[in-house]
Amino acid sequence: MAAHQSTEWRTVCEKFRLAQELSEIESRKDPENNPFRSKYKARDLLKEIHCSLVKIHIEEEEEGEDDNEADGGSMQIAEGEPGNECGKTCTGDSPAGLRAARLAVLQYYLGVNHIETEELSAGEQHLMNCMKLIDKCTTTRENVSLFIQARNQLGILWAGRDEIEKAQGFLEIAESMYLLYMKEDGQPPLDLQDYFVSEGEELSQQEKIRRFEMAYTHTLYYLAQVYKNLEQYERSGQYCHSTLQRQLEYKQFVPLEWAINAATLSQYYITKTRYMEARHCLAAASVIATLAGEIPSEAAAKESDAECEKREELLQKRAEIARCWIKYCLNLMQDAKKLLEDNIGELDLDRQEELKRARQNEEEEKEKGRKSAILFGSSDTFDSICSLEEKISSMLPLDFEEARSIFLVGQSYVAQAKEYFAMDGHVTDHIEILQDHSALFKVLAFFEQDLERRCKMHKRRVDLLEPICKDLNAQYYLLICRQLQFELAESYYEMMDLKLAVADKQDQPDVHTIKKFNNLCSSSMKYYQMFLDSIRSPEGKFPEKLEDEVLRPALVAKFRVARLQSKLISNNLATQLENLNHSLESYSFIVQYCEENPEAKKAVETELELSNEMVSLLPLKINRIRSNMASCN
Known part of the structure; x- marks a missing residue:
């Protein structure tokens, strides 16, 4: 030149x-x-x-x-x-x-x-x-990076226009170009900026590699989004995981952003019951989040807008990761419960022993085989991630002690999440965390065989939710109020059943036990009735046809109210007669509703069957009480 x-x-x-x-x-x-x-x-x-x-x-x-x-014309342009x-x-x-x-x-x-x-x-x-x-x-060392990045950009462009399959085409070609180039050549390719540098200002080989690998990481990231939009969730999860691994390997990440993406990926693994992968994602998220630095103090935040913004972001993201940990613990215990419960929802001891024997032989080998493919981290973070993983199992708990260790981890993350998502300013989030805490107690109670201790766990659920339910404005938070009312009713119902089981073991329950039992029945009925009243029209009329989202809850509430009314203990025959008449009325409502709306039968098959039985049996019991009352007079 x-x-x-x-x-x-x-x-x-x-x-x-x-x-x-x-x-x-x-x-x-x-x-x-x-x-x-x-x-x-x-x-x-x-x-x-x-x-x-x-x-x-x-x-x-x-x-x-x-x-x-x-x-002599030997060269042709x-x-x-x-x-x-x-x-x-x-x-x-x-x-x-x-x-x-x-x-x-x-x-x-x-x-x-x-x-x-x-x-x-x-x-x-x-x-x-x-x-x-x-x-x-x-495709050569000189232009492969440009080939890939141009297709990346066109993939993003078409995805933004909701032309997902078109975006998929560009991105999959970019992916195949990278794989083919690495197989056939693999040397550091020319970067786009290398086309416009003076002699002696070229990028180093190491920087060329970093930029090329970054372009391919972007390809994988965009493909993960494309597959998610195409509802190919398994492929999307794989590409997300690969993206996160590469971002750490090539140090191409923003700590908080990476941590939230890893925590979000953990929730996908949870839905697939792949708890080892979910735990690894969450442990990595917690460790990488700390790389964003220390949380500024309140005093520092008051003095500087930048420090205030940093404090807010760090607290929020770490609280969000804590919530993902809560979901991990809760789902791990709930999946174990599904595996271990018998046909009436109690712990199947034979099944428990069978699973314990099987786990000793299979689970550890299975875990070793999958571990190498999912690992995150570098020499700086790997030990910290592994250390955090060791604090909680990724295997389904099979007895109370195993369940309790997972519960305690979940409870510690509840405390962390509540620090940021306080009731003042984060009403919905705060209540959701309390509901998860309540659910942790509920599933732990399943593993507890001592009936009195189980009852106390359900009482903790009531203590968590009842104050909130009383204070919350149903006009603004109707759906949440309904959820809380139903859960409180259910908690008292569980306690009533447990007290009934304890009383059945006694020859004659004392006055205090009877009073306690009746109070539990009344409290459960009160919240079920509050739930049912929330469905009424402003004029107080119960709907002739229930909406799909409240169909089963409403009929279950009616069924349980019917059962609770029949369980109330009283020595007064007139009171007994009144309670049984109310019970018959509630059972009859379920039967009549399902006759008028046959599509509802599937939603409450068991409850409907029992209601039909009670509609036949209760009149006999009512007539006997009436006869006794007549003879007494």
């Missing part, structure tokens, strides 16, 4: 560097009323570079023609005009290929620039121009 061209080339490179700086750094400082100021300046520079480049390439071609003539010089046989390192690649890089950056300034059609056009310039070239 001639001297004047060298000077011109240095000017081109300087303009390119400035355009990158404007786009990536200065744009962050742009005012709200002119948010794209730096992007527009960068665009103007890129256009100037394009004009200079075409001029330089024309001069290079002319020099090439002169040299060719001097050599690839066909094409400036800006579209890439012929079918060119390679990335040929003169024609290099010219095409440089112009393609400019088209790429112009495309990205237009997309970032919300001019999507123009952005698409530039990216397609980039593709046309290089698509006929052989």
